[in-house]
Amino acid sequence: MTQPAIFFAEVNERQGVFHRRAILLGGFAGLGITALGARLAYLQLFETQRFEKLATSNQFNFKLAPAPRGVIVDRNGAVLAANRPNFRLMVARDKGLDTEATLKTLANFVPLDEARQRRLLRDINTAPKRAPVSVMEDMSWEQFSAINVRAPELPGVSADVGEVRVYPHGGAFAHVIGYVAKVNKEDIDKTPNPDPIMLHPGFRIGKQGVEKALDAELRGRPGAHKVEVDANGREVRHDQDGDIPAVPGQEVQLTLDVDIQNRALEVFGEESGGAVMMDCRTGDILCMTSAPSFDANRFVRGLTGAEYRALAGYERKPLLDKCLSGLYPPGSTFKTMTALAILMAGISPEERVGCGGGMQFGGRFFHCHKRGGHGSQNLNDAIKNSCDTYFYSMSLRVGPDRIAQAARAFGLGQTFDIGIPGQKKGTVPDPAWKKRYFSKNEAQQPWWPGENLSYAIGQGYLQVNCLQLAVMTARLANTDYKALNPRLIKSVGGKEWPRGSDVPDLPFPREYIDRVRAGMAAVTEAGGTAFRASQLGLGDILMAGKTGTAQVRNYDSGGSRGKGGAWGLRDHGLFVAFAPLDVPRYALAVIVQHGMGGSTAAAPRAREIMRTALLKDPELISRIQKPLPMPEIVPDLELDTVPAVSTTQAAE
Amino acid sequence: MTVSALTRPGERDRLIVKLSELDWVFILVLCLIAGAGSLMLFSIAGSSWSPWAAAHLSRFGICLVMMIALAMIDIRVWFALAYPVYGLGLLLLVAVEAVGDVRLGAQRWLSIGGFSFQPSEVMKLGIVLALARLYHGVSAERARLSWWLLVPAAMIGAPVLLVAHQPDLGTAMLIALTGGAIVMLAGLSWKVIGVALAAFLAVIPPFVMFGMHDYQRQRVLTFLDPESDPSGSGYHILQSMIALGSGGLLGKGYGLGSQSQLNFLPEKQTDFIFATLAEEFGFVGCVSVLVLYAAVIFMALRTSYLSHSHFGRLAAAGVTATFTLYVLINGAMVMGLAPVVGVPMPMLSYGGTVMLTVMIGFGLVQSVRVHRYAEVTSGKGSFV
Structure with a gap:
């Protein structure tokens, strides 16, 4: 009641306007805040699920982890390629990190010289931010733990355990199994839909042989780690429960035998060449060795430029697979095929040709390897002595087409589906082939009769690889006269691959093939070209075979006739063989590149490889170790008197 | 009666009277907002007082003391x-x-x-x-x-x-x-207001296209279509909306906001602090804070109502308008309703300059309140 009049005196027009307008301002503010509230309600009450999903996809990342690569084993389960733990050291660059100083610190724990530090620094700086770059692989446990203990003080540094491929037999399987290596740009470019795992620093891709051909099966399916990341992509936490487990790669079983393979590489020593052994009942390849070889483990780690140049530059070509990719004239081993062609031409095997050390034809003298001549030869003698004159003479009557037909039927001039790439077809010539081959040069097209002569002894345009020779021998030796196919991969992931023996018969009368076998048996008998070198010393188990010495150049120019001189000009030594002679089980082809003689370089090696295979065969071992006949039991009368009598009495 | 005390010249100039005339509810609400700011700053620093929460609180303390001191200054001094x-x-x-x-x-x-x-x-x-x-x-x-x-x-x-x-x-x-x-x-x-508003709206599109710097234009265009550039300019808006939306009704829990804790939210301690609050405390937390802001605005506006001088009225209302604009612009930006402009949420965001400006402003508002009966003359006439 004592309120002063001043409240009312103030009321004037300005105040009235202000009050109305102030209410308006308040209304505007209220409206604005209500609008914000409404927007909040929309976002937080109605769109929650959508934004929760977005927040989760922000928060969590799935980090791929390579699956353990499938193991490769031999026919008995011996490990040929496996994985072992690999302690890796990695450095990533990030904002505010001094990579150079980090590397200097690391050099106190692991060997990192100045030059390597510089190279790494460049690599790390060109890599994407926070992408770990491998600084060292295969650290020792001590180095690994030393780094791990200090990891908190070394931002950007991480040490983890990955898996690395290991080939316990080093070089023996290098060409067949191949190796794995880091993925390079071409690998990604030529893959239509590159798997993101290919970009993982720990991932390795098959580069050759089985590792390459069965890469998809061996690779498995990568798993993933669920990790919480911040806005910069840094890992904050690992959610173990959210991990997706990897599916390991499948196991691949090969038909190879680790002992035979190792022995084969061993017997080559410093020589260059290849050896392929097949089971001539099933077609399984038991050994496929190329010498000299290289250590596939070095390729996994990554070769230095100098190492690679040394391997690539060596004249004996360790990187070349001489069983599949190396092509050689088969020389006299091919006379088995010529012999079949002779029989197919209706020529009697008993028909004789006199050998006086060669044959004059077309104004040129074709030498027999025995200058003095072999005298009168029938088919069996000619195979046994490898008489060139007999085959020269017969070739004119047989013609190239029949020879080519036999060669092709026995697997020459073709590739086989053994599951790995790299096979060269070689050449089985005939007039039609020659016409095609020289389509640009008409003068070269006709088939000259003189070519029959060199064709018959496995020279001329004829070129084969070692696997083809082994298939030829296995087909010759197969007791069911089947056109056996080779098989290298026995099973993948427990599923067996088709056998090589489910094939049609050879298109030749059996007695013809028996004739050739008999000839090959004579080769290793007394007087044959490989008598001494092919004695197995395993009792009645004998080996049959055929030697071959292939020229790499024309001797007419004189010189040492390929028996000496520069390595690259010497003759190739070849030997094909099967054993046991009576019931053949193993067929083998050995090529010793520039080894000079089939009987001196190839046959002794073939004998060693063959012995290893035979001695590993339990059935043959029992045949070799024939027990002594049981001595007749003579009853000891004195001791047995009483019961004997009583028995007699009882009987009475 | 304090009101009557203020009406009595001499008595109303006493410090104790002035202090008792401060709007203490208003001050309490300011403290609550600043406290909420510190709470969030503590959370996003990974439950740590440094680097933001402690500094925020101590700055607020200093500014509060300063505000009260400014409120004691006679309105005529402000006028002068x-x-x-x-x-x-x-x-x-x-x-x-x-x-x-x-x-x-x-x-x-x-x-x-x-x-x-x-x-x-x-x-x-x-x-x-x-x-x-x-x-x-x-x-x-x-x-x-x-x-x-x-x-x-x-x-x-x-x-x-x-x-x-x-x-x-x-x-x-x-x-x-x-x-x-x-x-x-x-x-x-109203005619002038209408014409000015129309002119303003008409001028915006040509200004955006020709009068702006590239980065400014980019922000406006991104605002109009945030999905056009989710990793670039649209990133801020999108991440902020994800933080808000994923908070839901009750939020993810204190210290558990993935967007803010894992740095997906840009400028989380300053311009986007409201989004962190929204993520961890949800709709309930956001509305509570908005209510506090509304309370500040209405109490400040009421102060302008009470003033007996035109200067006091307009000054208090002007400060209120500035504060309201801060809140609305920042809120709209965080919620994806406005382009990204560097306007923080007053009292909640970390940052000394804005807090100082706002608290000086509120010092003026409180001065208007304390001196609402004071006669202010321009010297030229007697407009009270």
């Missing part, structure tokens, strides 16, 4: 200082144009003796004071519609153009809108 503050602000803006530091590509900072500050902040207060002072001596008729209106127009235009040229479009807009609000409150004709 109005033009000088505006003049100083204008002078500094000219100076920054000439010798200011270039930071982040914009010329906004002025260094004096190793201490750098933004003159545009002075102008935020200066424009309120100067316009209130100007209108204090002007009749309702002139304020409504007359050629005289060119004077306040020029007073607003000069600083706005200078700030816009720095370029700091956000602050320029804030000053223009604050000035506009005072002119409107003083009784500007």
Whole structure:
């Protein structure tokens, strides 16, 4: 009641306007805040699920982890390629990190010289931010733990355990199994839909042989780690429960035998060449060795430029697979095929040709390897002595087409589906082939009769690889006269691959093939070209075979006739063989590149490889170790008197 | 009765009376907001007082004391200082144009003796004071519609153009809108308001296309279609909306917001602090804070209602308008309703400059409240 009049005196027009307008301002503010509230309600009450999903996809990342690569084993389960733990050291660059100083610190724990530090620094700086770059692989446990203990003080540094491929037999399987290596740009470019795992620093891709051909099966399916990341992509936490487990790669079983393979590489020593052994009942390849070889483990780690140049530059070509990719004239081993062609031409095997050390034809003298001549030869003698004159003479009557037909039927001039790439077809010539081959040069097209002569002894345009020779021998030796196919991969992931023996018969009368076998048996008998070198010393188990010495150049120019001189000009030594002679089980082809003689370089090696295979065969071992006949039991009368009598009495 | 005490000259000048006349509920609400800010700053630092939470609280404490001290200053002193503050602000803006530091590509900072500050902040207060002072001596008729209106127009235009040229479009807009609000409150004709609004809307598209710097245009365009560039300019808006939306009704829990804790949220301690609050405390937490802001606005506006001097009314309402604009612009930006402009959420966001500006403003508001019965004269006439 004592309120002063001043409240009312103030009321004037300005105040009235202000009050109305102030209410308006308040209304505007209220409206604005209500609008914000409404927007909040929309976002937080109605769109929650959508934004929760977005927040989760922000928060969590799935980090791929390579699956353990499938193991490769031999026919008995011996490990040929496996994985072992690999302690890796990695450095990533990030904002505010001094990579150079980090590397200097690391050099106190692991060997990192100045030059390597510089190279790494460049690599790390060109890599994407926070992408770990491998600084060292295969650290020792001590180095690994030393780094791990200090990891908190070394931002950007991480040490983890990955898996690395290991080939316990080093070089023996290098060409067949191949190796794995880091993925390079071409690998990604030529893959239509590159798997993101290919970009993982720990991932390795098959580069050759089985590792390459069965890469998809061996690779498995990568798993993933669920990790919480911040806005910069840094890992904050690992959610173990959210991990997706990897599916390991499948196991691949090969038909190879680790002992035979190792022995084969061993017997080559410093020589260059290849050896392929097949089971001539099933077609399984038991050994496929190329010498000299290289250590596939070095390729996994990554070769230095100098190492690679040394391997690539060596004249004996360790990187070349001489069983599949190396092509050689088969020389006299091919006379088995010529012999079949002779029989197919209706020529009697008993028909004789006199050998006086060669044959004059077309104004040129074709030498027999025995200058003095072999005298009168029938088919069996000619195979046994490898008489060139007999085959020269017969070739004119047989013609190239029949020879080519036999060669092709026995697997020459073709590739086989053994599951790995790299096979060269070689050449089985005939007039039609020659016409095609020289389509640009008409003068070269006709088939000259003189070519029959060199064709018959496995020279001329004829070129084969070692696997083809082994298939030829296995087909010759197969007791069911089947056109056996080779098989290298026995099973993948427990599923067996088709056998090589489910094939049609050879298109030749059996007695013809028996004739050739008999000839090959004579080769290793007394007087044959490989008598001494092919004695197995395993009792009645004998080996049959055929030697071959292939020229790499024309001797007419004189010189040492390929028996000496520069390595690259010497003759190739070849030997094909099967054993046991009576019931053949193993067929083998050995090529010793520039080894000079089939009987001196190839046959002794073939004998060693063959012995290893035979001695590993339990059935043959029992045949070799024939027990002594049981001595007749003579009853000891004195001791047995009483019961004997009583028995007699009882009987009475 | 305190009200009657204020009406008695002599008694109302006593400090104890003045202190008891402060709006303590208002101060309590400010403390709650600043406390909520510290709570969030503590959370996003990974449950740590440093680097933000402790500094935020101590700054607020200092600013609060300063606000109370400013509230004790007689409204007539504010009145007398109005033009000088505006003049100083204008002078500094000219100076920054000439010798200011270039930071982040914009010329906004002025260094004096190793201490750098933004003159545009002075102008935020200066424009309120100067316009209130100007209108204090002007009749309702002139304020409504007359050629005289060119004077306040020029007073607003000069600083706005200078700030816009720095370029700091956000602050320029804030000053223009604050000035506009005072002119409107003083009784500007609706016709003029309508025409100005229409002209403003008509000018926006050509200005966006031709008058803006590239980064400014980019922000506006991104706002119109945030998905167009989710990893670039649209990133901020999108991440903020994800933080808000994923908070839901009750939030993810204190310290558990993945967006803010894992740094997906940009500028989480300053401009986007409201989004972290929304993520961890959800709709309930957000609405609570918005209610607190509404309370501040209405209490400040009520103070302007109480004032018996036109200067006091306009000054308090002007400060309220500035504060409201801060809240609405920041809120709209965080919620994806406005382009990204560097306007923080007052009291909640970390940052000294804005808190200082706002608290000085509230010091003025409280001064208006404490001195609401004081007679203010322009010296020329007796407009009380």
